[in-house]
Amino acid sequence: MFQLSEEERQNLKSQNVTSRWGGRRTLPFVFTEHGVAMLSSVLNNTRAIQVNISIIRTFVRIREWALNYSE
Structure with a gap:
């Protein structure tokens, strides 16, 4: 666990x-x-436990997306 920086918070807020x-x-x-x-x-x-599984699956999808992102 860690605390977001102000820049990260602004990015999250805009999303x-x-x-x-x-x-x-x-x-x-x-x-x-x-x-x-x-x-x-x-x-x-x-x-x-079900919520935890959903979060892990989301992390996996984000990682797969990031690895295949060409820009």
Whole structure:
């Protein structure tokens, strides 16, 4: 887990809809692919495990896309 930089936060903010009241006022913390995988060993709830699997699959798709991106 690590905290995003201001530049990364701005990029993320421009990719998503934010609320009018300003939303988060501090830099968010995010997980790496390995961090999400490590959560699997801690979580024991069926829904949490399904969400974890979905996140891992998304990381795999992003990695595949990045490896095949020609620009």
